[in-house]
Amino acid sequence: MTDLSSALQLAAPEVTLAVGGLVLLMIGAFAGEKATRLVSGLSVLLLLVATALTVTGPLGLAFGGTYIADPLSVYGKALIFLSSAVAIILGDGWMHRNKIAKFEYPVLIVLASVGMGMMASSGDLISLYIGIEMHSLALYVLAAYRRDSLVASEAGLKYFVLGALSSGILLYGASLIYGFAGSMKFDEIAAFASNNPGPGLIFGMVFLIAGLAFKVSAAPFHMWTPDVYQGAPTPVVALFATAPKVAAMILIARVLIDGFNLAHFQWAQVIILISLISFAVGAFGGLMQKDIQRLLAYSSIINIGYALLGVAAGTELGVQAMLMFMTLYVIDQFGFFAVLLSLSRNGRPIRNISDLAGLKQDRPVTAIALTILSLSAVGIPPLSGFWGKFYVFGAAADAGYWMAGVAGLVASVVAAFYYLRLIKMMWFDAPATEVKTDKAPLEAQWIAWAAAAFAFPVVIVALAWLEPLTKAAAAGVGVG
């Protein structure tokens, strides 16, 4: 069985996470709620070990080509596992402060990471689907984690029902592709698509894209996003906004570029359309929002539009731009959610934009951090958000989609309004209440400051090594 042993070596990160997750589940089940902190700590450690295994592990194909370990999957998995670890750290403090600590929270995130790892390295429609289901199921549960709260239950149920619908659409597309191409492996689908894709295969591909677009909350499949972002617990939303999006973006890039290489013209149209609608929905939908988490939901829709623009280019440069954009975006998002977690008055979290009024007097450093993060999201050079957009628009223009790039620029100008409103609230408005904000939890405060420090000025140094890393990750992935 040398075949299996080499396969296990290649899949070591997922195997470690799965087995480790089972062990942690047993520790939690026998030690009870007392062990929550221990399980959280060990989960973070486990995710770090998995990251190390990913980075140092061998590259190649396993399980008959259904599992791919290549530079793209390595880069994606490192980002996914580290994001999950940050979400566990943010969530652990939050659970204990709200006295709803359960050891299942970190275990579910670990098992979701297994699914996201599968997505990042899937070379087959079955592993694509199983990976998506594994991480989505865990996320549905996490969205409804606060089961006594009405909005959280609504968020979980809505996410679950719409997620099941999108899985159905995705499966329908996958079955059409299998029926016409006669194979579920991306390379064999590509071989079939190269002579004549035909309407059946294109139909399947469009359904597949629709299912995947739901998972990254791209418009017009974004309906669930604002409600789920509003209802789900803040640390869980921080996870939603980061790791699953990275996994799904890598999956979209891989299935479209590897599987439908020569049908590039057909799928690029669909992806461009989706990203244009996302620009419009994200930019204009966010204008009237009062709840900060809802606002961030619209911001995530518009940002996914940018990332999809990179994929639509279909070139190595486009994939590199997408990876670069997602990396900077993930760090920015963690900053936003950590700021939200660190702000509360009388034990009630600050959720409305108007509650931010006069934050500069009360919490100057946090106000500076949120200002940097907002300016970065607007895309002011030389903050990190600017560099993400710079690469994406560059790749899109390079592939001839400069019109879509211009639309993206216009959308970001419109979206600048709601970030600038946050800044105006904090610095120029008088505080609405005399009540001081509570003492911030340490972990959220530090993550917020670190993310803001990364957005500016660390990013300028970091670009020097992010650029070659993403270039290496995207090497060889491109429409040929």
Added chain:
Amino acid sequence: MLQGLAFYILATIAVVSGLLVVTARSPVHSVLWLILTFFSAAGLFVLLGAEFLAMLLVVVYVGAVAVLFLFVVMMLDVDFVRLREGYARYLPLAGIVAIILLAEMIMVSLAVVQGGAASAALAPAALPEGVSNTQSIGRVLYTDYIYFFQAAGIVLLVAMIGAIVLTLRKRDGVLRQDLAAQANRRRVDAVEIKSATTGAGVKPEELL
């Protein structure tokens, strides 16, 4: 000939009962129609020579899933009349979606007719002599498809953990069975002899 007849009978029953699942007034009737749909689909599998899948369909879907549905439908207190209120309102939109889907399916079918579907070379190979299809599924499930098989197991585990996280509640004052305490109980702890005066009897309250 006989096979063709069986196919048309089973397929017609499957389609008609599938339609009745959605249109039946009572949800319990819907579930019963669903069971009939599953049964006919299992019959179609037998016609294709996939006996194992047919039996799985009956055992898993009819035996477990549909019966579970039936329990849920009977136990949940849902006002199904109110649930149907929006029926007429959403009908036009749903009709448009259904027509678009139908048109798409017809286009896909036309593509198949024009020979766009997987060619005969890609069709499943015939089973080797003396191997039933149950055996052939077993041969690949734990070898070629071990990755998917194990991953699907984790998906089910996540679903189980999720159900527990969302529904398990710790209540105070719930009596639990304690085997050690039961086995260690002695007669003197549990039984007390009281003398009753002759003719007066004992009231139950006095015994406590």
